[in-house]
Amino acid sequence: MKPSSLIICRCEEVTIEQLEQAYQTGSCTSRQLKMKTRASMGACQGRVCRQLLEAWVHDKKPDSPRDAELLSYRPPIRPVTFGQLAKDES
Amino acid sequence: MKSKRQQSDLIIVGAGPAGLAAAAAAAENGLSVTIIDEFPEPGGRMLGQFHEERGHWWVGKRIADELIEKNRAQGVLIRCGVSVYGMLKVDDMWEVSTSHGTMLAPRVLLATGAAEIPMPANGWTLPGVMSIGAAQVMTNVHYVKPGKRGIIVGVNVLAMAIARELSVSGVSLASIVLPPSGPFAGKAALPKENLQLLMSLSHLAPSPILRFGGKIANALGLAGIVSSLFPRSGIKLWDIPLKLRTKVVSINGTDRVESVTLADVNGQGEIIAGSEREEAVDFVALAGGLYPLAELASIAGCPFIYTPELGGHLPLHSERMKTPVEGLYVAGNITGVESALVAMAQGQLAATSICSDAGIFGHNGESKVAAAIEEVHRVRASALIQFHPGIPEARRKIYRMWQETFGAGV
Secondary structure (H helix, E strand, O other): OOHHHOEEEOOOOEEHHHHHHHHHOOOOOHHHHHHHHOOOOOOOOOOOOHHHHHHHHHHHOOOOOOOOOOOOOOOOOOOOOHHHHOOOEO | OEOOOEEOOEEEEOOOHHHHHHHHHHHHOOOOEEEEEOOOOOOHHHHHOEEEEOOEEEEHHHHHHHHHHHHHHOOOEEEEOOOEEEEEEEOOEEEEEEOOEEEEEOEEEEOOOEEEOOOOOEOOOOOOEEEHHHHHHHHHHOOOOOOOEEEEEOOOHHHHHHHHHHHHOOOEEEEEEEOOOOOOOHHHHOHHHHHHHHHHOOOOOOOHHHHHHHHHHHHHOOHHHHHHHOOOOOEEEOOEEEEEEEEEEEEEOOOOOOEEEEEEEOOOOOEOOOOOEEEEOOEEEEOOOEEEOOHHHHHOOOOEEEEHHHOEEEEOOOOOOEOOOOOEEEOHHHHOOOOHHHHHHHHHHHHHHHHHHOOOOHHHHHHHHHHHHHHHHHHHHHOOOOOOOOHHHHHHHHHHHHHHHHOOOO
16 A cells, blocks of 8 residues: 555545645645545544644644644534434424 | 523533542532533543552542542532533523533533544554554443454553553553654654653653663663664563564555554664564554544634643633633643543632632632642642653743733733
8 A cells, every 4th residue: 555545534535645636736734735635524523633634734844833723613513413403492 | 482401500511530520629619510421421531541550550430430429419410422512602601502402501611631643554444443542442441352462553651551451451462563654653653752752751661671771861861872772572561562663564454454564663763674574463553642622612712822742732721720711611631631630630720710700719719729729730740640741831831821911810
């Protein structure tokens, strides 16, 4: 197995190769890479790969800022059904 | 029409050491408290933790049981198997959205703990590969062996502590080896850096080589030399071979883990050609370390600071565990990765701070908070397991930043 085919986002099955391609075509921050490749946008909402994505970008550009805002969190932060969403309404 | 929604004085998210300690203390002072946790039973990661400390065993589950009993006696409502997926401040009330409906409270304490950082390697998506924490939960919480014979990839405090637990529980471990080099492991893939880490842990190590060797080499700054002298076959840590000059190249198998490919490395972490070999294992535990789990602080609008010594991005907070967001408090590993004992002391402190802000202590609030802060310092200084040598200084930096930003008296 080539290192580039290593999956880093398991939910969306994004490989290092895909991050590399996105980076080469101008997605340079963790946020841009997320938008382009869907890394950290899957069912776990980045709980597993967020750190990896950040580490990868930082390795590419060591002086890039460590900004928590780049990979933002939005509710719902856990998978939730429509039934659960509607639970308060009767 | 809205159905009747449950209201308390304080909602605590997380029923681990920090959350349980805070709940008991807050309820003792008269607050109505609800704890929410997504795991089916309370206790957090204490449920699977145990280690030998100065001649006796520290058993997390026992501590958790005592705290849970205390909470029940104080009338704390513990709701397990409930996930929080959002929170929003409406007027002076937090609306906490959960999988079981909305709950209300003027104050919320986030004690959500930490999550694991994965350590990706070729083949890490095969069944049988898990995080070291998952191996711990399977073995010590559910009493299911993760496999017949496994290997741990990654050398850090968490890996060493859990390796010991697994071995005591009768799980067979082939060895502890270094992770593959690259952006994800960084310095964790280098023999010298790992030896430096072990030296800072040498008071914990049972092996005389590590104990005396660690102290001497540390004093002389000899990590580089010692790492090149470190035996290739590894040394036994308890009964597990710790191999600081061996790394994993890939995890192999068709439908599940069948083996790992290992290789020897030189002092720079480069693979020595021809040293690759296969080792048969049926599970692999990846140890990448921990980071503060702070999603809720983020959606509640709390600013973050980056502090590598404490595990990365964490919510800005004062020494009394307050965030800049009115009515939002933090305690435990969400404020930085440390041991369960520190988390419990932080939970006590957060509860004291919350009760003081609620006006329960009258004029005595400040002195009670100061005493609780002192207690956190005391516990931190006496903690046997230090996750990072720079913790006290990193904490001082955060509190200084808070002072500069928000001034005194907040």
